[in-house]
Amino acid sequence: xxxxxxxxxxxxxxxxxxxxxxxxxxxxxxxxxxxxxxxxxxxxxxxxxxxxxxxxxxxxxxxxxxxxxxxxxxxxxxxxxxxxxxxxxxxxxxxxxxxxxxxxxxxxxxxxxxxxxxxxxxxxxxxxxxxxxxxxxxxxxxxxxxxxxxxxxxxxxxxxxxxxxxxxxxxxxxxxxxxxxxxxxxxxxxxxxxxxxxxxxxxxxxxxxxxxxxxxxxxxxxxxxxxxxxxxxxxxxxxxxxxxxxxxxxxxxxxxxxxxxxxxxxxxxxxxxxxxxxxxxxxxxxxxxxxxxxxxxxxxxxxxxxxxxxxxxxxx
Amino acid sequence: xxxxxxxxxxxxxxxxxxxxxxxxxxxxxxxxxxxxxxxxxxxxxxxxxxxxxxxxxxxxxxxxxxxxxxxxxxxxxxxxxxxxxxxxxxxxxxxxxxxxxxxxxxxxxxxxxxxxxxxxxxxxxxxxxxxxxxxxxxxxxxxxxxxxxxxxxxxxxxxxxxxxxxxxxxxxxxxxxxxxxxxxxxxxxxxxxxxxxxxxxxxxxxxxxxxxxxxxxxxxxxxxxxxxxxxxxxxxxxxxxxxxxxxxxxxxxxxxxxxxxxxxxxxxxxxxxxxxxxxxxxxxxxxxxxxxxxxxxxxxxxxxxxxxxxxxxxx
Numbered sequence: 001x002x003x004x005x006x007x008x009x010x011x012x013x014x015x016x017x018x019x020x021x022x023x024x025x026x027x028x029x030x031x032x033x034x035x036x037x038x039x040x041x042x043x044x045x046x047x048x049x050x051x052x053x054x055x056x057x058x059x060x061x062x063x064x065x066x067x068x069x070x071x072x073x074x075x076x077x078x079x080x081x082x083x084x085x086x087x088x089x090x091x092x093x094x095x096x097x098x099x100x101x102x103x104x105x106x107x108x109x110x111x112x113x114x115x116x117x118x119x120x121x122x123x124x125x126x127x128x129x130x131x132x133x134x135x136x137x138x139x140x141x142x143x144x145x146x147x148x149x150x151x152x153x154x155x156x157x158x159x160x161x162x163x164x165x166x167x168x169x170x171x172x173x174x175x176x177x178x179x180x181x182x183x184x185x186x187x188x189x190x191x192x193x194x195x196x197x198x199x200x201x202x203x204x205x206x207x208x209x210x211x212x213x214x215x216x217x218x219x220x221x222x223x224x225x226x227x228x229x230x231x232x233x234x235x236x237x238x239x240x241x242x243x244x245x246x247x248x249x250x251x252x253x254x255x256x257x258x259x260x261x262x263x264x265x266x267x268x269x270x271x272x273x274x275x276x277x278x279x280x281x282x283x284x285x286x287x288x289x290x291x292x293x294x295x296x297x298x299x300x301x302x303x304x305x306x307x308x309x310x311x312x313x314x315x316x
Numbered sequence: 317x318x319x320x321x322x323x324x325x326x327x328x329x330x331x332x333x334x335x336x337x338x339x340x341x342x343x344x345x346x347x348x349x350x351x352x353x354x355x356x357x358x359x360x361x362x363x364x365x366x367x368x369x370x371x372x373x374x375x376x377x378x379x380x381x382x383x384x385x386x387x388x389x390x391x392x393x394x395x396x397x398x399x400x401x402x403x404x405x406x407x408x409x410x411x412x413x414x415x416x417x418x419x420x421x422x423x424x425x426x427x428x429x430x431x432x433x434x435x436x437x438x439x440x441x442x443x444x445x446x447x448x449x450x451x452x453x454x455x456x457x458x459x460x461x462x463x464x465x466x467x468x469x470x471x472x473x474x475x476x477x478x479x480x481x482x483x484x485x486x487x488x489x490x491x492x493x494x495x496x497x498x499x500x501x502x503x504x505x506x507x508x509x510x511x512x513x514x515x516x517x518x519x520x521x522x523x524x525x526x527x528x529x530x531x532x533x534x535x536x537x538x539x540x541x542x543x544x545x546x547x548x549x550x551x552x553x554x555x556x557x558x559x560x561x562x563x564x565x566x567x568x569x570x571x572x573x574x575x576x577x578x579x580x581x582x583x584x585x586x587x588x589x590x591x592x593x594x595x596x597x598x599x600x601x602x603x604x605x606x607x608x609x610x611x612x613x614x615x616x617x618x619x620x621x622x623x624x625x626x627x628x629x630x631x
């Protein structure tokens with residue numbers, strides 16, 4: 001008897017069950033739709049990269065082949081060798097000029113990036129420590145001024161800065177790219193680090209002070225070790241910003257042996273590869289070379305990186 | 317000096333307070349030391365140049381000779397007699413509206429999808445965020461190929477479906493849309509922020525809404541969106557500011573062409589300053605940019621009271 005009632009449930013119960021299965025089905029289809037959309041979106045993001053890498057491994061003619069070949073028939077790894085070394089004998093028909101090599105450009109960029117990063121980490125953390133922990137007259141006013149400078153677009157100060165560095169006789173050197181960063185490292189980074197320092201209990205400072213540590217000692221021995229994660233985020237952002245910087249080197253660097261990767265690419269497109277018939281394969285190989293360091297850093301330090309973005313609110 | 321006089325006046329009783337003063341002074345000294353690099357940098361590389369730039373905007377300055385005072389001539393020309401300036405404002409504004417609104421809708425949409433507890437969340441997040449990592453010249457080069465009428469993947473795919481693709485960067489009408497498409501490709505940068513905000517919405521709110529019988533859409537409209545509105549607002553402002561400063565891609569890909577269809581505002585500043593060597597005029601343009609950005613930010617803040625919801629805010 002009981003079995004039969006279970007088999008033939010009361011109408012209300014059956015209704016509920018039917019609704020339940022409908023709800024389940026709706027949920028399943030919406031899940032499927034979501035996944036389809038995400039996969040489609042993912043393809044839309046990745047196909048450009050794929051197309052670029054594919055073109056970088058093709059001979060010139062294959063790039064224009066119809067129908068397109070997604071994977072080059074015979075990958076031309078030498079495209080990368082040409083771009084990295086600037087050795088044009090390796091490719092016949094290349095119109096690229098002499099004296100450039102992306103290996104050199106990568107080195108220059110790494111050099112600038114490193115100096116900028118060190119200066120930013122040191123001086124921004126120092127200022128952040130001062131603003132967060134030390135009491136001095138006018139501190140709050142100065143802090144507000146610092147925040148206000150974030151509102152001013154860099155293009156306003158760009159022209160006078162150019163003349164300052166011209167007057168300092170440092171055009172066509174890395175000084176204009178590095179020196180300003182050693183003076184505070186940028187308001188945004190100071191603010192980011194200050195927020196982080198504020199989240200550390202000041203008891204640590206007090207304890208160190210009582211043990212006879214100087215204020216600079218507190219900075220060096222207490223604060224710096226404790227804000228390592230934030231310093232990591234600053235280092236990553238700093239790397240990305242320097243590596244991808246275009247306008248700075250464009251304005252200040254004029255000799256080819258000092259080019260960074262970004263303006264190296266621009267130079268390559270305009271000079272080595274005339275617009276009448278661009279060397280697409282070499283241009284793409286050079287672009288891949290330029291993208292690899294930031295991509296590598298992103299994949300290695302990813303978790304960390306996304307946390308940093310979320311905390312600070314920059315899109316990268 | 318002060319301490320000594322105070323000490324002699326008040327005597328031994330208040331030695332403690334005096335010592336505090338000395339400590340405070342030492343702390344203040346340390347404080348000034350820590351911010352000294354920034355303060356110096358601010359004066360030398362920010363405040364000084366800011367004032368100089370303002371001065372230069374009232375001069376004629378061609379680098380070779382010293383700046384000549386010309387009064388409001390640059391400003392007058394810029395605001396009333398240079399159609400290219402307003403054209404570049406229009407180009408930049410159209411791009412800004414397109415890029416920011418699409419970035420908002422698509423970024424938020426993707427984030428909402430990813431927040432549905434989907435498998436492979438961190439994988440998708442990484443994929444969508446990747447374009448934001450590689451901004452700059454290399455991306456511009458890549459898009460030159462992608463948008464190429466013959467060799468580009470976009471027209472190849474369109475051809476597969478039987479649509480003849482436009483000439484994109486060579487076509488006056490399609491060049492600016494091409495830039496907007498490029499910005500959409502980088503939509504994952506905002507998405508990550510939305511996703512973090514969505515994950516921060518307390519689940520009790522959804523439970524409460526469910527008990528009240530709210531479906532998916534009312535939940536989105538009355539719970540999710542108000543709760544993440546500060547992040548939407550933040551992204552909106554940063555998006556507007558960023559889109560008004562497009563330079564690298566325009567400089568590399570089109571140099572403002574064809575027929576000035578992609579003559580972005582900052583490109584105009586750069587070309588005037590460093591190619592036409594009109595430093596005074598370029599300074600005026602830069603100030604115009606600063607004012608535009610300031611106004612847009614103010615407008616956004618003004619409107620924010622009506623639609624941005626801050627937790628714990630008393631109205």
